[in-house]
Amino acid sequence: MAACFGATAAQAETIRIALAEQPxxxxxxxxxxxxxxxKAGLDYEWTAFAExxxxxxxxxxxxxxxxxGTPYAVMQRSxxxxxxxxxxSRLVFFPVATKxxxxLKDLDGVPIMLHSRAxxxxxIANVIEDREGITFGERSYVPGSDNRVVAMLAGQAEATILDLSNRNKIIAEAGDRFNSLPMFEVKASDEALFANLDWMQENExxxxxxxxALHSVWTDMSKDPSIISRETDPNxxxxxxPAEVLAGIDKFYSEAVAGGLYDPNGGGREAAMADLEWYTMAGQLEGDPASLNPDDFWYFAPLDAAMK
Structure with missing residues (x-):
């Protein structure tokens, strides 16, 4: 599925945006x-990819x-x-297990259900093992937090990792059967935007x-999450x-902002440093995080300009 929007002020090129899933x-x-x-003059088109x-x-x-995406391994290897x-968004996820x-230490040797390999x-599972000194049992993979909730409710797994909304859902529905386990704070990136550096400098x-525009929305949203539903284009x-999905947007963003899912400043250098540490512990980057150069993975100039 793709969509294209024309802007009033012409740009040198139309930005082609690759989404990792359907809207x-x-x-x-x-x-x-x-x-x-x-409205500020950007021409763009987007295409939704399956993964x-x-x-x-x-x-x-x-x-x-x-x-x-967060293609740290690809950036380092290629x-x-x-x-x-x-x-x-940040890696704000929650381990949920049966009563x-x-x-987290109690999960030593316990099989765990996750979204996808790598x-x-x-x-998160790799870092939990490293920090807590445990080793999970067999890992199974079920894409989608909502699908993992269904599997947990059906008794198909004892432990999983869920996003904020689905953690809240399973505890609200079956809090007598499941615990949301205490989790350490994470500022590393779950989803980020990336592009070819040469292209970015040519299309500054x-x-x-x-x-x-991203920075302005993330900043406004941190002050008033309801701005997202109010500014969503009905067309x-x-x-x-679906109407029932739209009806839940305010609740989702209120909970997400309160839960620390979004950095109002778009991450920047703090997120870059957190990412290098996190993805090294997770096994997706090689080397000592302190020796890795954030400029090899991030291009800060556009965000620096926005913050001014």
């Missing part, structure tokens, strides 16, 4: 930012300009001039408009979602 309520803030960027890896490859091949420019387990929840004006891709 959903969790992407409403991103589309509000696109609407603001359009993050396909979006990453589309940027590496030059078929797309900007994509969702030496491709790809850089992250904005942290969309047999009350702490994905965000797999990384368009990239700056885009990042400035856009989010506005076309």
């Amino acid at each position: 959903s309520d969790e992407m409403a803030a991103f589309f509000v930012a696109l609407d603001r960027a359009k 993050e890896e396909l979006a990453i490859q589309a940027v590496l091949s030059g078929d797309m300009d900007i994509a969702f 030496k491709a001039p790809v850089r992250i420019i904005f942290q969309l 047999d387990y009350a702490t 994905g965000g929840t797999d990384s 004006e368009a990239v700056n408009i885009f990042v400035d 856009g891709p989010i506005g076309q979602l």
Whole structure:
């Protein structure tokens, strides 16, 4: 599925954006930012890919300009001039287990159900093992937090890792059966935007408009999460979602902002340093995090300009 929007002020090129999934309520803030960027003169089009890896490859091949993801291993291995420019969300996830387990240490040897191999929840499991000195049992993979909730309720697993909304859902529905285990704070990126550095420098004006719009939305949202539902275009891709989904947008963003899912400043250097430490512990980066250069993974100029 793809969509294209024309802006009033012409740019040198139309930015081609690769989404890692179909538009959903969790992407409403991103589309509000696109609407603001359009009003500021940005031409763009977006294409939804089936998974993050396909979006990453589309940027590496030059078929797309900007994509969702945290391709740290790819950036280090390929030496491709790809850089992250904005942290969309943090790795705010929650281990949930049956009432047999009350702490992370209790999960030593316990099988765990995760989203995908080498994905965000797999990384979280690796870091939990490292920090807590435990080793999970067999790892199984069920994409989608909502699908893992169904599996947990059906008794198909004893432990999993869920996003904020689905953690709240399972505890509200079956808090007598499940515990949300205490989790350490994480400032590393779950979703970020990245692009080819050469392309960004050649299209500086368009990239700056885009990042400035993102920064403005993330800042406004941190003060008033309801701005997302109010600015959602009823005729856009989010506005076309089912009415029951749209009705939950305020609740989702209120909980997400309160839960620390979004950095109002788009991550920047703090997120870059957290990412290097996190993804090294997770096994996706090689070397000592202190010896890695954030400028090899992030391009800070557009966000620096937006923060001014």
